[in-house]
Amino acid sequence: MTTLLGCIADDFTGATDLAGLLARSGVQVSLRIGVPDAPPADTAPFEVIALKSRTAPVEAAKSDVLRALNWLQAAGAQRFFWKYCSTFDSTPDGNIGPVAEALMNALDTDQTIYCPAFPENGRAILMGNLFVGEQPLHESPMKDHPLTPMRDSNLMRLLEPQVTRPVGLANRLVVDRGVLALRDRLQDLKDNGVAHVIVDAVSDADLPIIAEACRDMPLMTGGSAVAMPLPQLYLRDGTLPADAPKAAKPDNLAESGIVLSGSCSAMTRAQVQDYVATGAPAFRLEPLTLADQGADAALTWLGEQDLSRRPLIYATAEPDQVRAAQEKLGTTRAGEIVEQALAACATAARDAGAGRIVVAGGETSGAVTQALGVSQLDIGPEIAPGVPWTYCTTDGKRVALTLKSGNFGTETFFTDAFERLDTA
Ligand code: ADP
Numbered sequence: 001m002t003t004l005l006g007c008i009a010d011d012f013t014g015a016t017d018l019a020g021l022l023a024r025s026g027v028q029v030s031l032r033i034g035v036p037d038a039p040p041a042d043t044a045p046f047e048v049i050a051l052k053s054r055t056a057p058v059e060a061a062k063s064d065v066l067r068a069l070n071w072l073q074a075a076g077a078q079r080f081f082w083k084y085c086s087t088f089d090s091t092p093d094g095n096i097g098p099v100a101e102a103l104m105n106a107l108d109t110d111q112t113i114y115c116p117a118f119p120e121n122g123r124a125i126l127m128g129n130l131f132v133g134e135q136p137l138h139e140s141p142m143k144d145h146p147l148t149p150m151r152d153s154n155l156m157r158l159l160e161p162q163v164t165r166p167v168g169l170a171n172r173l174v175v176d177r178g179v180l181a182l183r184d185r186l187q188d189l190k191d192n193g194v195a196h197v198i199v200d201a202v203s204d205a206d207l208p209i210i211a212e213a214c215r216d217m218p219l220m221t222g223g224s225a226v227a228m229p230l231p232q233l234y235l236r237d238g239t240l241p242a243d244a245p246k247a248a249k250p251d252n253l254a255e256s257g258i259v260l261s262g263s264c265s266a267m268t269r270a271q272v273q274d275y276v277a278t279g280a281p282a283f284r285l286e287p288l289t290l291a292d293q294g295a296d297a298a299l300t301w302l303g304e305q306d307l308s309r310r311p312l313i314y315a316t317a318e319p320d321q322v323r324a325a326q327e328k329l330g331t332t333r334a335g336e337i338v339e340q341a342l343a344a345c346a347t348a349a350r351d352a353g354a355g356r357i358v359v360a361g362g363e364t365s366g367a368v369t370q371a372l373g374v375s376q377l378d379i380g381p382e383i384a385p386g387v388p389w390t391y392c393t394t395d396g397k398r399v400a401l402t403l404k405s406g407n408f409g410t411e412t413f414f415t416d417a418f419e420r421l422d423t424a
Contacts, residue, residue: 001028001244003040004234006072007048007227008065008103009083010095013362013386013405015050018083018224020388022046023379025231026246031377031390033369035067040075044378045240046231047075053095054085055147061095062102069106079218080107081230086116086123086223087137088130088158089148097162097196100221104195107218111190113170114155115210115222117201120385123223124202128169129153155198165195172200175209182213201226208233224386247380249424250391250398254355256307257400259414260342261314262364264322265406267413271360272316275414281311285341287325287334295341299348307354310418313345316360339364343371356400358417365403377401381424383417384409389424 007022009015015031023029023046030044034051049068053061065082072080082100090096096114104112117125122133132140136153143151152158156167168189174181182199189197199210211229214220220227234240259280261272276282283301298313305311315338317325325334346357346368359365369375377390380400387404402417409416 001043001045002076003043003047003072004045004077004240005047005079005081005230006069006075006077007046007081007083008068008072009048009050010054010061010085010099011052012050012366013403014083014085014224015048016388016403017386018081018227019046019048019379020382020386021224021228022048022231023247023388024228024382025235027231027235027240028245028247029379031379033375033377035064035071036375040071043075045234045244047072047077053099054089056095058094058098061099065099066102066106069103079215080220081227082219082221083224083227084116084221086118086121086225087132087140087142087150088116088155089142089145089150090158090162091148092161094162096221097159100196100219101163101165103219109218111186111195111197112217112219112221113186113197113199113210113214114159115199115201115226116155117206118223118225119202119204119207120225125155125198125200126202127171127200128156128198130155159196159198163196166193167196167198168194170197170199172202172206175200175206179209179213182209186213247378249380249421252398253400254353256354257310257356257358257418258307258345258349258354259310259312259314259358259360260345260364260368261312261316261360262338262342262367263361263404263406264316264319267407267409267411268316268360269318270411271409271413272312272314274411275312278415281305281309283311283313285313285315285338287315287329287337290337290341291329291333295344298341298345302345302348303352307349307352310356312414313342315342335363339367343367347371350394350397350399354399355397356418356421358402358404358414360404360406362405365405369401369403372399372401374401381420383420384413389417389421
């Protein structure tokens with residue numbers, strides 16, 4: 001059907017997070033990996049395009065985003081959402097502000113909002129200052145991020161050098177007074193030439209107020225949470241008909257599955273340990289063996305498995321083991337060897353009939369989706385906040401795929417994932 005809301009996310013896991021929150025309401029949400037080459041067909045009311053623009057050069061980011069905008073406009077969208085990280089990951093050059101301004105120019109609109117708050121995940125904005133849990137952003141671990149170190153917590157100060165037009169604030173006291181008060185404040189700011197408005201949000205209750213006040217803006221920007229109420233608002237006033245097709249699990253999904261883990265984050269290590277302890281068959285990939293002998297041993301092992309037991313293949317290792325492999329092979333090569341091996345296991349498992357594939361690791365997910373030739377995902381039920389099941393077509397088969405970045409989910413994530421789909 002015609003797309004109602006066109007969303008553009010500056011990285012892949014951010015796009016999945018947004019798509020998952022939009023789909024909580026049961027509506028159809030489609031996620032595209034990159035801007036599709038083909039013109040829109042079979043579009044969903046909510047379309048999310050995942051870019052890799054967070055740390056790209058500003059001009060490249062703007063041009064990618066405008067291509068995404070054109071595609072979404074061709075799909076019929078008239079309202080747009082620009083999604084970035086809830087920790088406002090950016091530098092004085094961008095890319096949050098320059099991209100928002102490029103979108104505003106293309107849409108011929110003179111005001112947008114910035115609301116990266118995600119109360120459920122401990123991201124709150126008060127008087128324009130962003131908090132991570134109880135810490136101001138500049139005291140949180142984000143201060144040491146290798147690419148986008150965040151050394152200020154004040155979103156107005158962070159945004160000002162990134163944009164050419166004035167920046168203002170609609171603070172929590174206004175949001176607390178409700179939709180009409182917030183609309184009045186935005187109009188006041190607009191009358192005074194303020195194009196870029198930071199909007200405070202501290203608790204979940206603030207989000208529907210902001211979403212409702214801003215839903216008719218051609219462009220909203222923020223983290224995923226402020227977009228979450230939009231499907232309900234569209235359903236309530238009939239913008240999205242109540243009988244619009246709902247997200248549905250494909251009928252012919254094979255029961256068998258596999259878990260592929262290439263993340264070495266603390267949470268993924270605990271998840272691997274927990275899944276092995278359930279008695280699931282497991283095979284450990286060693287980067288040095290892979291470098292010497294390729295992935296044949298893993299593929300042979302996989303060929304002997306009963307996929308209804310949903311085996312695990314993992315490279316997940318402790319930091320000292322990872323360092324040892326990286327010292328011998330180089331960090332990039334070690335990463336690539338592991339990613340390629342897991343990607344080969346994914347296609348082999350699919351060819352052996354696996355209908356459910358769980359992948360842990362952001363980069364690993366990229367390698368697996370590429371190997372499976374997947375560029376479009378329909379969003380299914382949520383397993384953990386920000387991690388939904390998705391349905392895709394690979395080699396002509398419908399397959400369920402979940403792509404979990406490093407620290408997402410709790411220890412029982414792999415078991416939870418299969419249970420969630422079994423009961424969907
Ligand atoms: P995360 O989401 O936790 O960052 P990623 O998949 O994005 O996970 O990144 C993990 C990287 O580490 C990948 O490039 C992966 O191939 C690599 N890797 C996985 N296991 C090992 C290992 N044992 N030794 C070295 N590198 C590894």
